[in-house]
């Protein structure tokens with residue numbers, strides 16, 4: 001899917017908080033560690049073993065329930081302990097290079113993460129899409145992508161690196177900071193933002209990259225995001241979107257348990273080999289078998305299949321019929337995504353009437369098949385347009401790849 005924005009830079013950009021502007025410090029971060037990992041990190045700086053469990057619980061609450069980004073705000077931790085933590089660890093947020101707000105309320109942040117090892121700093125975009133009764137945050141898992149789906153602009157960019165669990169979570173936490181989705185730091189202890197009052201109600205791993213090629217870090221981040229004593233997002237409200245890395249689909253079901261979305265886009269192997277080349281390694285029969293085996297499926301827990309509508313490529317009624325046949329018996333929803341052209345692509349978006357005919361067929365066969373209307377298409381129109389516009393605006397300041405929302409990984 002593609003998301004479009006008003007490119008007017010938010011006037012509040014200059015008023016970003018000092019914490020938000022500060023880069024992640026080179027000190028290791030406590031964000032993104034499992035409880036066990038955090039315990040080990042604390043033991044490593046001399047926190048007595050008998051205190052570890054209690055300290056981990058305290059830190060978990062401050063970091064993930066209250067969203068503090070400064071040890072000084074952890075009021076029930078002694079000054080000496082706070083100073084010790086401060087000396088060794090970071091809990092800061094990524095630098096917010098840019099924040100844009102579209103006319104329809106969609107927000108986009110350009111985050112900069114510091115260099116890791118010998119690499120360079122990287123920038124990625126995270127998008128917040130408010131809708132009636134819900135708000136969805138679209139999160140990236142890699143900078144660039146190793147796969148080369150032919151309709152996807154991200155696929156034309158080399159992989160720079162995987163994001164760490166910290167960086168995946170940082171997108172969520174920084175977005176919640178900016179949206180006022182963490183309790184005010186003066187809120188009395190225990191008074192947390194109730195689930196129904198949240199701005200970010202859903203998370204989709206559908207930004208840049210193939211999340212299942214970064215399985216361990218994505219798993220860590222999503223288990224922390226869904227931890228009931230922390231960020232507390234229901235696993236039913238987290239969707240991981242994959243192009244079809246079959247072995248890791250099984251692992252996702254067993255080890256993470258979030259909702260699944262598949263970038264399907266074609267119903268015949270010859271065509272899918274071309275559109276989503278990972279199909280050569282894991283063909284449709286294997287992919288669909290893994291989907292059928294995904295644990296916990298029901299009409300209330302459906303797999304989302306993303307299907308980008310490409311004129312005269314995959315949009316015939318025969319394709320629609322084959323789609324229905326292929327998915328028979330799988331609790332499924334099919335998101336039809338009008339293709340957003342980008343510079344250099346040979347594909348065109350299907351005609352609107354054809355998209356509707358396709359949708360009607362699938363719908364009449366009993367599958368929900370919403371047509372995704374790109375937001376603010378007049379301004380962003382395509383991933384490529386967003387990228388070139390950003391490059392034009394910030395020519396002298398390009399560091400690595402700019403992330404963009406892609407046509408391939410779709411939201412629930």
Ligand code: SF4
Nearest residue numbers: 145149152155209408
């Ligand atoms: S659709 Fe997803 S997996 Fe395919 S190239 Fe684009 S980002 Fe990579």
